[in-house]
Amino acid sequence: MKTLIVEDDFTSSLLLKEILKHYGPSHTALNGQQAMEAVRTAIDAGEPYDLICLDIMMPEMDGQEALQQIRALEEAKGIIAINGAKVVMTTALEDVKNILTSFKGMCDVYLTKPVDKAKLLSELRKLKLIE
Numbered sequence: 001m002k003t004l005i006v007e008d009d010f011t012s013s014l015l016l017k018e019i020l021k022h023y024g025p026s027h028t029a030l031n032g033q034q035a036m037e038a039v040r041t042a043i044d045a046g047e048p049y050d051l052i053c054l055d056i057m058m059p060e061m062d063g064q065e066a067l068q069q070i071r072a073l074e075e076a077k078g079i080i081a082i083n084g085a086k087v088v089m090t091t092a093l094e095d096v097k098n099i100l101t102s103f104k105g106m107c108d109v110y111l112t113k114p115v116d117k118a119k120l121l122s123e124l125r126k127l128k129l130i131e
Contacts, residue, residue, distance in 0.1 A: 001129050003027070003051040005034040006057045006066065007090070012113060016053050016090065017124070019117050023130050024050075032061030032069070039070050039085070043077050049085045051129055054107070056091040056098060064098070065088060067105040079107060086127045090115050 003026040012072040013028055020026050025109035027049075029035040035054070044047050052070065067087060074084040088109040089102045102110050109123045124130045 001050045001124075002047065003053065004029060004035060004038055004049045004085075005043075005053045006030075006032065006058070006063065007053070007055045009055070012055070012090070012115070015115060019115070019120060020051075020053075031058040032063060032066030035066050036061070036069050036073070040073060043073065043079070046091055048079070051124070051127075052085045052087045053090050055103075056089060056093050063126065064101055064105060067102065067107055071106050080099075086124075086129060088120070088123065 001024040002084050003015045003020050003024065005013055005026055006029045007016065010030045012088050017026055027038060027084060029038050039049060071084065087107040088111060089107045090111050090113060092113045094112050108127060111120060121130065
């Protein structure tokens with residue numbers, strides 16, 4: 001499982017990297033802009049990300065905008081939604097507006113911080129990314 005962790009908080013990024021290290025390589029981006037560049041590069045190389053852990057509150061480009069652009073890029077590259085990267089929103093925001101916006105933007109899972117390891121792994125099993 002190839003993962004992109006998009007997180008501007010060092011501690012949160014480190015936690016996700018530690019949880020996911022046993023399941024394959026992970027890369028990090030500090031904001032949505034860097035995430036878009038990483039996703040585009042991976043798709044162009046024929047090695048797209050299987051999982052993207054995406055924070056919402058970030059500088060330059062927030063996670064909601066990044067999610068929209070990632071899905072638009074996948075569509076432009078001929079990747080149908082079911083075959084696109086699985087996106088897990090990892091955020092401190094628990095309001096209905098952000099949750100609904102995330103699912104409308106086609107995220108797969110919405111988890112609030114601090115991310116619970118057991119819950120994250122359970123969701124990844126449901127998505128059939130891990131066993």
